[in-house]
Amino acid sequence: MTVPVVGGPGGRPPQPPLVQLLTPEGERVEHPDYSIDVTPDELRAFYRDLVLVRRVDAEATALQRQGELGLWASLLGQEAAQVGSARALAPQDYVFPTYREHGVAWCRDVDPVTLLGLYRGVNLGGWDPAEHNFHLYTIVIGSQTLHATGYAMGVQRDGAVGTGDPARDTAVIAYFGDGATSQGDVNEAFVFASVNNAPVVFFCQNNQWAISEPNERQTRVPLYQRAAGFGFPGLRVDGNDVLAVHAVTRAALDRARRGEGPTFVEAFTYRMGAHTTSDDPTRYRIEAEVEEWKLKDPIARVKALLARTGQAGEEFFAAVEAEADRLAEHVRSECLAMPDPEPVSMFDHAYRDPHPLVAEERAWFAEYHAGFEQSGVDESGLAAAAQAQR
Amino acid sequence: MSPRTTTIAKAVNEGLRRAMEDDPKVLVMGEDVGRLGGVFRVTDGLQKDFGEDRVIDTPLAESGIIGTAIGLALRGYRPVCEIQFDGFIYPAYDQIVSQLAKMGYRSGGKLSLPVVVRVPYGGGIGAVEHHSESPEAYFAHTAGLRVVTCSNPADAYFMTQQAIRSDDPVMVFEPKRRYWDKGELDPAAEPLPLHAARVARAGTDVTVAAYGPMVRTVLEAATAAEAEGRSLEVVDLRSLSPLDLDTLVASVERTRRLVVVHEAPTFLGLGAEIAARVTERCFYHLEAPVLRVGGFHLPYPASRLEEEYLPDLDRVLDAVDRALAF
Numbered sequence A: 001m002t003v004p005v006v007g008g009p010g011g012r013p014p015q016p017p018l019v020q021l022l023t024p025e026g027e028r029v030e031h032p033d034y035s036i037d038v039t040p041d042e043l044r045a046f047y048r049d050l051v052l053v054r055r056v057d058a059e060a061t062a063l064q065r066q067g068e069l070g071l072w073a074s075l076l077g078q079e080a081a082q083v084g085s086a087r088a089l090a091p092q093d094y095v096f097p098t099y100r101e102h103g104v105a106w107c108r109d110v111d112p113v114t115l116l117g118l119y120r121g122v123n124l125g126g127w128d129p130a131e132h133n134f135h136l137y138t139i140v141i142g143s144q145t146l147h148a149t150g151y152a153m154g155v156q157r158d159g160a161v162g163t164g165d166p167a168r169d170t171a172v173i174a175y176f177g178d179g180a181t182s183q184g185d186v187n188e189a190f191v192f193a194s195v196n197n198a199p200v201v202f203f204c205q206n207n208q209w210a211i212s213e214p215n216e217r218q219t220r221v222p223l224y225q226r227a228a229g230f231g232f233p234g235l236r237v238d239g240n241d242v243l244a245v246h247a248v249t250r251a252a253l254d255r256a257r258r259g260e261g262p263t264f265v266e267a268f269t270y271r272m273g274a275h276t277t278s279d280d281p282t283r284y285r286i287e288a289e290v291e292e293w294k295l296k297d298p299i300a301r302v303k304a305l306l307a308r309t310g311q312a313g314e315e316f317f318a319a320v321e322a323e324a325d326r327l328a329e330h331v332r333s334e335c336l337a338m339p340d341p342e343p344v345s346m347f348d349h350a351y352r353d354p355h356p357l358v359a360e361e362r363a364w365f366a367e368y369h370a371g372f373e374q375s376g377v378d379e380s381g382l383a384a385a386a387q388a389q390r
Numbered sequence B: 001m002s003p004r005t006t007t008i009a010k011a012v013n014e015g016l017r018r019a020m021e022d023d024p025k026v027l028v029m030g031e032d033v034g035r036l037g038g039v040f041r042v043t044d045g046l047q048k049d050f051g052e053d054r055v056i057d058t059p060l061a062e063s064g065i066i067g068t069a070i071g072l073a074l075r076g077y078r079p080v081c082e083i084q085f086d087g088f089i090y091p092a093y094d095q096i097v098s099q100l101a102k103m104g105y106r107s108g109g110k111l112s113l114p115v116v117v118r119v120p121y122g123g124g125i126g127a128v129e130h131h132s133e134s135p136e137a138y139f140a141h142t143a144g145l146r147v148v149t150c151s152n153p154a155d156a157y158f159m160t161q162q163a164i165r166s167d168d169p170v171m172v173f174e175p176k177r178r179y180w181d182k183g184e185l186d187p188a189a190e191p192l193p194l195h196a197a198r199v200a201r202a203g204t205d206v207t208v209a210a211y212g213p214m215v216r217t218v219l220e221a222a223t224a225a226e227a228e229g230r231s232l233e234v235v236d237l238r239s240l241s242p243l244d245l246d247t248l249v250a251s252v253e254r255t256r257r258l259v260v261v262h263e264a265p266t267f268l269g270l271g272a273e274i275a276a277r278v279t280e281r282c283f284y285h286l287e288a289p290v291l292r293v294g295g296f297h298l299p300y301p302a303s304r305l306e307e308e309y310l311p312d313l314d315r316v317l318d319a320v321d322r323a324l325a326f
């Protein structure tokens, strides 16, 4: 069944305007509601973040191809949405990411190597959330929006909103995708945040795709318009424009910290790569669409602005490239050096307090395992023997 | 506070009140728990005394209740969530099983999730569909959760507080048809550990293990059996995850026979797990196979049939007879 879609040319609803401060060609433009003064230092810092984050991502994709990671979810194309928003955070703010927020992690000082543990399969999320105010990656689509909302309700109870003290007032940001907006949990998060006036920013990276499903399979209205029905503001920003994302997110976070409640930010962007390294997008989308979005690249426009306005020259760009190379080398060598966990360590941390069943199974397993070592047969020996038989 | 007679519902209320007095981070949240005091009045008066910030009438969304409780816990709070009825816990199943149970493990022990989920459960109150279920096995099956259930006011009072003090997530199943059952509560008494089973009545011929609403049924069966010269030892399991097998095994080694009773369907219920484990540990002591008495493999039936569906004194005694006949 085809659902008739009313609206603009080609049967598509007319697209609403984006908040944009930097065009794909690298022209600075003004917006009546959002302005930004960026110093040359700040602009160069954005550029550096964007380049480094893209480079880490490319290295991780390569590591997956070489069998060092089981999977990787690339952020290619979404660097500006992530860096622009994350650089608007105060240290005390708290982030609830999905599995693709490597650029946000970077801005929260999480060593990119740490992100690989989960994808290599040596842990389930290796960083200390409290150290970075950056929660673990959440894979179940949408769940973290409720955690963010609850955390924000805790912030309210701690009296850490609306005091006017910039070091105390705290906002929470929940990242999620366009597909996630269909989840019940995301809609429940909107309800809980709204009725509690919780200091949370719902940051949706609309990268146009949820694996193989385009926006049309999730919604008949522009996503940001959903917010109105829940009773808080929503807006759409050019997600490939780091300046606009930054300005919009900063305003939303400030609003939350002042105690004025949630905001829905729809960062309109594009997933340039496959959903993950396991995916084959040629089965569901045409190359022309990707080509169209290449012209809106988030990094090229910052570079164009920097170069044209003389805020950076070849020396700077080369230095950033060199730094990216060093970072990639760090990621690669540390990844290869990541040891497999000790088998018995799987029994750690299922519970905080002692648990007799886990203790019993751990003891059994340890003894069972030790049996192999005593008989001189380790598992690789067994595997080799099985191989020889075949 | 002096020893007194009270009900399970009031004892949970007092347990919550004590926990809230002891720790300002303890919150109560759920549907209608505030102004109304909960549909069973278990949270009666708490909002009046602790305010709307600590006793929260939430939107009507179970996943939202558990999901936001997780966020509150990450911020340092100790939320106690009420799920209004057993049959309405399923919208929250994902948040409980995939997030609450696993987040501490996922974090490698860096995060703790001291969330309590209170669930009035079980049948026998003549309710419409979805208000009489016994979903405890789903949660006992899930690593990362602790699952307990009370059968009397003293346990209700202490277990509520112990669950709140636990740094692991705890599901507390409250036997709703026994909410108004009376019993002794001495707040100054030394409580059992949260995960200990208790011999509720000593006996010699058959051990009958039960929990929650079935403990009273089994105690009544023991009284009836005594009149016929049979001595039943009743074990109130109290904790469903972890199980206190040591207490149970010690009892079975004395009586050499075990019947497990619960309202939940027997197929893959707690009784199945207990039978397997007790058989493994007591194989040479057992004079009879471990028998189970429980619900049938059916959706909970219409209430005019529930007396036939639910295990009762006669079904317990029938199983005791069968165990003794081996």
Ligand SMILES: Cc1ncc(C[n+]2csc(CCOP(=O)(O)OP(=O)(O)O)c2C)c(N)n1
Binding pocket: A100, A139, A140, A141, A176, A177, A178, A179, A180, A181, A207, A209, A210, A211, A271, A275
């Ligand atoms: C509850 C749930 N259902 C299905 C999946 C499998 N899955 C993983 S990512 C994904 C698509 C998510 O799309 P979107 O929210 O747009 O985020 P994106 O991957 O585009 O960043 C799906 C279906 C999942 N992780 N969780």
Ligand SMILES: [Mg+2]
Binding pocket: A177, A178, A179, A205, A206, A207, A208, A209, A210, A211
């Ligand atoms: Mg998407």
